[in-house]
Amino acid sequence: MDKPAICGGIPVRDTKIYYGHQYIDEDDIRAVAEVLRSNEITCGPKIKELEDKLCRITGAKYAVACSNGTAALHMAAMAAGVQEGDEVITTPITFAASANCALYCGARPVFADINEETYNIDPAQVEALTTPKTKAVVAVDFTGQSVELDRLLSHCRANHMVLIEDGAHVIGTRYKGRCNGSIADMTTFSFHPVKTVTSGEGGAVLTDNEEYYRKLLLYRAHGITRDPGQMSHEPEGPWYYEQVALGMNYRMTDIQAALLISQLDKLPVFSQRRKEIVKAYDSAFAGLPQLVVQKEIPESDTTRHLYILRLNPHRLRIGRKEFFEALGAENICCNVHYIPTYYFPYYEKLGYQRGICPKAEKLYEEMISLPLYYAMTDQDVQDVARAVTRIAEFYGKGPDEA
Ligand SMILES: *Cc1c(COP(=O)(O)O)cnc(C)c1O
Numbered sequence: 001m002d003k004p005a006i007c008g009g010i011p012v013r014d015t016k017i018y019y020g021h022q023y024i025d026e027d028d029i030r031a032v033a034e035v036l037r038s039n040e041i042t043c044g045p046k047i048k049e050l051e052d053k054l055c056r057i058t059g060a061k062y063a064v065a066c067s068n069g070t071a072a073l074h075m076a077a078m079a080a081g082v083q084e085g086d087e088v089i090t091t092p093i094t095f096a097a098s099a100n101c102a103l104y105c106g107a108r109p110v111f112a113d114i115n116e117e118t119y120n121i122d123p124a125q126v127e128a129l130t131t132p133k134t135k136a137v138v139a140v141d142f143t144g145q146s147v148e149l150d151r152l153l154s155h156c157r158a159n160h161m162v163l164i165e166d167g168a169h170v171i172g173t174r175y176k177g178r179c180n181g182s183i184a185d186m187t188t189f190s191f192h193p194v195k196t197v198t199s200g201e202g203g204a205v206l207t208d209n210e211e212y213y214r215k216l217l218l219y220r221a222h223g224i225t226r227d228p229g230q231m232s233h234e235p236e237g238p239w240y241y242e243q244v245a246l247g248m249n250y251r252m253t254d255i256q257a258a259l260l261i262s263q264l265d266k267l268p269v270f271s272q273r274r275k276e277i278v279k280a281y282d283s284a285f286a287g288l289p290q291l292v293v294q295k296e297i298p299e300s301d302t303t304r305h306l307y308i309l310r311l312n313p314h315r316l317r318i319g320r321k322e323f324f325e326a327l328g329a330e331n332i333c334c335n336v337h338y339i340p341t342y343y344f345p346y347y348e349k350l351g352y353q354r355g356i357c358p359k360a361e362k363l364y365e366e367m368i369s370l371p372l373y374y375a376m377t378d379q380d381v382q383d384v385a386r387a388v389t390r391i392a393e394f395y396g397k398g399p400d401e402a
Contacts, residue, residue: 011330012387019335020194023270023374024259031262035254046257051204053264054189058171058181060206062213065257066220069168069190071250072203073101076186077136079205079215080162082107086135090166091121092340092360094140098166099341107135111342113357117295119143119308122359123151130155136162141170141180143308143337144196144274146300149175149183156185164188167206171196172271172303181206191260194373196270196305199260202252215245223247270374271303277372277381278304284385289399290315290392292366306337307372309388310363318395324368326395330387335369 035041047065054063066072082088084106090098092111099109112125120142137156139147147165156163165184173180181187186209189195191202205216218225223245228235231242285291292310296302311323318326320336327334340360342352354361371384 012390013331013383016331016333017371017376017380017384018333019369019371021373021375022193022198023266025266027265028259028262031258032255035258038254041255042251042253044254046254046261047252050252050257050261053261054181054204054206057264057267058179058187058206060182060187061208062206062210062216064205064213064216064220065252065260066203066205066250067252068201069166069188069192069195069203070097070100071220071248072188072190072205073097073138073164073166074104074248075216075219075250076164076188076205076212077101077105077107077138078219079186079207079212080136080164082135082162085133087131087133088136088138089121089126089129089134090138090341091140091142092342092357093119093142093338093363094166094341095168095338096341096344098138098140099347101138101164102136109341110134111340111352111357111360114142114360114363116359116363118145118297119294119363120145120147121152123148123155126152127155130159130161134159134161136164138164138166139184140166140168141173142306143294143302144169144173144305145294145296145302146170146173146175146180148297148299149180153184162186168192168195169305170303172267172274174301176299177301182208185209186212191256191263196274196303197260197263197267199252199256199263202256202260218245219247220250221247222249266374273374273376274304274372275302277376278302278307280381281307281309281370281385284389285309288389288392288396290396291388304372307370308337309334309368309370311366311368313366314399315397316392316395317397320366320368323391323395326391327368327387330383330391332371332384332387334371336364336367337369338364340364 051063082105086107088102102109163184165187167187168190170180186207191199
């Protein structure tokens with residue numbers, strides 16, 4: 001691989017920029033310090049306050065805050081009744097947790113291919129892969145763009161399946177005017193620092209279904225209840241509680257909840273800025289035949305978590321690896337989201353083979369995630385766009401060149 005000098009002498013910038021970064025202000029720090037000075041740093045009042053706020057923001061009836069997005073998916077799969085012998089359909093272009101939640105419950109993940117323009121799970125593929133064993137669909141709003149909820153929901157209703165929306169990227173997005181989080185049977189969020197809002201580590205499940213809600217509360221805390229209505233025996237005294245299900249400890253602390261409550265106040269400005277950056281990138285790349293821009297569907301008013309640059313192999317003399325390295329030489333430190341889940345050795349050993357989702361596999365070969373986060377300056381955005389353009393043009397080729 002040629003070194004950066006050939007691409008234009010000196011790098012577009014002399015300090016490194018990364019693909020994602022949290023934004024923490026003094027209000028966030030004050031909110032956390034306040035909890036640290038209080039009596040309850042976990043199982044305290046901030047959890048309910050956060051859950052109420054998530055409901056208010058999304059329009060969901062119930063929210064259950066938990067330790068991370070992976071825990072949220074696990075609890076949602078349990079609440080959906082996923083168990084041994086079941087199948088759960090999901091996309092391979094996601095973080096491994098979207099499929100792992102089926103494995104935690106003893107079920108088999110089934111991978112459906114993507115729409116090659118939006119990169120989201122293709123509802124037609126979900127329909128084709130549905131069998132009498134299919135218990136649930138885990139649909140990922142990849143990059144923050146909503147999946148086709150109407151079609152997925154009606155298919156799930158008709159086949160007695162549960163639609164779990166992995167909304168780790170989606171907070172702030174609206175589907176046909178309604179907030180994601182209030183539409184699927186259950187929606188999970190992640191509040192890891194690279195996501196749009198953060199609690200350090202954290203997650204939540206949102207639902208309108210009271211039965212799921214009760215189960216989620218149990219699974220979050222060992223399966224233990226203090227509600228006499230859920231007990232098998234007469235309470236023996238004020239100390240008494242019962243374990244009535246096999247749950248986990250997936251609780252969030254009040255320290256984390258306070259941080260997230262404060263972060264959520266900034267969601268509108270975070271969302272606005274992310275939209276601006278996406279617009280700037282889209283218009284910078286629109287005229288470059290070497291690049292492909294992710295298609296936006298009009299139903300989704302998207303708060304983008306990731307910006308995916310897709311390379312057009314017919315118009316470039318280099319592959320993804322070389323492009324990625326050339327960006328690194330310009331001090332633009334990117335990432336790739338995601339390696340198809342079934343490529344991992346753990347999945348290979350379970351019998352999954354390459355080739356089952358050709359569109360997802362092709363996307364993986366051609367994709368790079370560019371920096372996208374609230375705190376990026378206009379200069380940062382310009383630097384990234386300039387570096388991408390410089391590399392695309394330098395390594396570009398005509399449509400008929402070999
Ligand atoms: C981040 C992420 C998760 C997992 O969330 P954690 O909070 O890191 O456990 C699950 N699914 C998707 C699509 C994600 O991006």
